[in-house]
Amino acid sequence: MVSANNELAYNTKIEGEVIVTKADAVINWLRSSSIWPMPMGLACCGIELMASGNSQFDIARFGAEVMRFSPRQSDCMIVAGTVTYKMAPHVRRIYDQMAEPKWVIAMGACASSGGMYRSYATLQGVDKIIPVDVYVSGCPPRPEALLDALIKMQAKIRREPAARNLMASA
Amino acid sequence: MTASADVTATLQGKFPQTTPRASGDHPAINVPLSEAVAVLTSLRDEHAFDFLVDVTGADWGVDASPRFTVFWHLFSTTSHAYVRVAADCTNDTDPVAPTACDLWPAANWHERETYDLLGIKFSQHPDLRRILMWDGYPYHPLRKDFPLAGIDTPLPDLEVGEITKATAKPAPMVGGPFVASPGEINLTEAEPRAKDESWTERREKPASE
Numbered sequence A: 001m002v003s004a005n006n007e008l009a010y011n012t013k014i015e016g017e018v019i020v021t022k023a024d025a026v027i028n029w030l031r032s033s034s035i036w037p038m039p040m041g042l043a044c045c046g047i048e049l050m051a052s053g054n055s056q057f058d059i060a061r062f063g064a065e066v067m068r069f070s071p072r073q074s075d076c077m078i079v080a081g082t083v084t085y086k087m088a089p090h091v092r093r094i095y096d097q098m099a100e101p102k103w104v105i106a107m108g109a110c111a112s113s114g115g116m117y118r119s120y121a122t123l124q125g126v127d128k129i130i131p132v133d134v135y136v137s138g139c140p141p142r143p144e145a146l147l148d149a150l151i152k153m154q155a156k157i158r159r160e161p162a163a164r165n166l167m168a169s170a
Numbered sequence B: 001m002t003a004s005a006d007v008t009a010t011l012q013g014k015f016p017q018t019t020p021r022a023s024g025d026h027p028a029i030n031v032p033l034s035e036a037v038a039v040l041t042s043l044r045d046e047h048a049f050d051f052l053v054d055v056t057g058a059d060w061g062v063d064a065s066p067r068f069t070v071f072w073h074l075f076s077t078t079s080h081a082y083v084r085v086a087a088d089c090t091n092d093t094d095p096v097a098p099t100a101c102d103l104w105p106a107a108n109w110h111e112r113e114t115y116d117l118l119g120i121k122f123s124q125h126p127d128l129r130r131i132l133m134w135d136g137y138p139y140h141p142l143r144k145d146f147p148l149a150g151i152d153t154p155l156p157d158l159e160v161g162e163i164t165k166a167t168a169k170p171a172p173m174v175g176g177p178f179v180a181s182p183g184e185i186n187l188t189e190a191e192p193r194a195k196d197e198s199w200t201e202r203r204e205k206p207a208s209e
Ligand code: SF4
Pocket: A043, A044, A045, A046, A080, A081, A082, A107, A108, A109, A110, A111, A115, A116, A138, A139, A140, A141
């Protein structure tokens, strides 16, 4: 007699406490679910970045609530605000201090393109000095837009050949 | 206002070289640069203008002479009156003004800002460094001969500049600059918006503008 297989979930008794998967899937799953942001709150967008951590928007739902103020402990720099030329080298140095792998979100018009500051003092987009993964439009973007950028970045991280990159750098 | 309305007249009695200055709001007075500190001291000690609101300057244009004027805005916390003191700089290429740091410590940063943006040096200033632009920046951006978009300059940190190949480039003016309309009652109208100056890039500037 054939019984219906109701075991949809992982069952240690049957699988013998072994899971078979791909290294990429595991590594990317870990990385994308615990992105620790480096809050580079340089202007008004920083306020929306803070709001994203509040319970109304709750960035913790995506595992990115652990704002680290040390670049050594963070994975993703969120550049939230106007980058002046005076500040730009410091942003680059903080980026350099972050451990690999690392990602960058340019939050808002200023970080993406200089925004409304078409002037002698403002860097016209943070991508002039550091590589940017996701750009968020808005002045300032709503917290939902930042969460959307975070989800897009998680999708991007999940497509990375993480194991191959690790082997190559070892 | 009553106490301050005649303050310029009193000052003129004491300092004959001062002249009244046309002003849309508060009493204002022109003083020779050499007497500026004496006039400010008198205003502070004898007229109770005890609060330094602002020190700033103006560039009247490359060909103007005198080209630079320094302004002091004073406020009296007892009579609640303002007064404006203006002094023309004698040197048009390398303007120098006396510091007011000994009268009000607050003058320190205002004078550093005026030096940074207009290049007016304040003699006897205790620490005349740039305050907004970085040390070693070669220009004074609020001078009339400095373009809003900026001039190509190396980044403040040469090492980072070398790695990133980035410099402080002139900003593109297509769709910009963004300007607010001050004094506009309707806040929607007052919002900063693009004043399209695309002609600075490719097109000729239209004659009507
Ligand atoms: S994009 Fe807008 S809100 Fe964000 S830093 Fe720039 S000016 Fe402020």
